[in-house]
Amino acid sequence: MSINSDLLEILTKSFDSNPSECTIHLDNTSFQLSNVSITNSPTPVNEPTTRGGVYFSDKFAFKMTGVIKDLSVIPLLTKKMLGPNTEFSELKITTNIHDNGNTLNFEIFTNLTNSVQTPDSIELSMIIVKLESV
Numbered sequence: 001m002s003i004n005s006d007l008l009e010i011l012t013k014s015f016d017s018n019p020s021e022c023t024i025h026l027d028n029t030s031f032q033l034s035n036v037s038i039t040n041s042p043t044p045v046n047e048p049t050t051r052g053g054v055y056f057s058d059k060f061a062f063k064m065t066g067v068i069k070d071l072s073v074i075p076l077l078t079k080k081m082l083g084p085n086t087e088f089s090e091l092k093i094t095t096n097i098h099d100n101g102n103t104l105n106f107e108i109f110t111n112l113t114n115s116v117q118t119p120d121s122i123e124l125s126m127i128i129v130k131l132e133s134v
Contacts, residue, residue, distance in 0.1 A: 003062060003129075003130065004131060004133075007131050010099055010104065011095075011097065011106060011108075014097040014098075014099065015037060015038055015097075016037075020036070020095055020096075020097055021036075022034075022036050022066060022095040023094050024066075024068065024073075024092070024093050024124075025092045025094065026073065026076040026077070026091070029073075029076065031068045031070050031073050032068065032070070033067070033068055033093060034066060034067050034068075034069070035066060035067045036065070037065050037066075038063070038064050040061070041061065041063055061127045063113075063125065063126065063127055063128070064093075064108065064110055064125075064126045065125050066123070066124055066126075067121050067123050067124075069120060071117075071120070071122060073122060077112065077115060077124075080112045081112045081113070081114075081115065090110060090111060090129060091110045091112055092107060092108075092109055093107070093110060094106065094107055094108070105133065106133055106134070107131075107132045108128060109128070109129050109130040109131070109132075110126035110129060111126060111129055112124060112125075113125050113126060113127055
């Protein structure tokens with residue numbers, strides 16, 4: 001897994017200084033993703049490895065969290081989460097940021113690792129697997 005570190009740095013700095021809205025796309029439906037943050041943190045492996053023969057995990061990963069306030073998303077997330085589900089798929093998230101007077105559009109592809117549901121929202125924890133400027 002190779003992520004353009006320059007693009008990631010621009011995106012991370014933008015989210016740190018000016019939290020922006022993102023849109024998550026699931027089965028031809030879009031949902032607003034708010035309270036987005038990106039961190040580089042350790043994963044629970046001692047060396048780079050293929051986990052469960054299904055996906056690759058390095059010792060550190062760029063993790064992304066965000067909140068969706070529309071609970072109709074829950075049934076669409078069922079087949080997306082990593083874990084015992086080997087049929088998972090990547091989540092596509094889009095956003096645009098302003099950098100030095102320019103608007104940059106990004107597509108962020110993630111694997112869903114965890115979700116926490118509250119009565120009025122669902123918080124997603126994801127690992128970024130690909131980042132593109134479009």
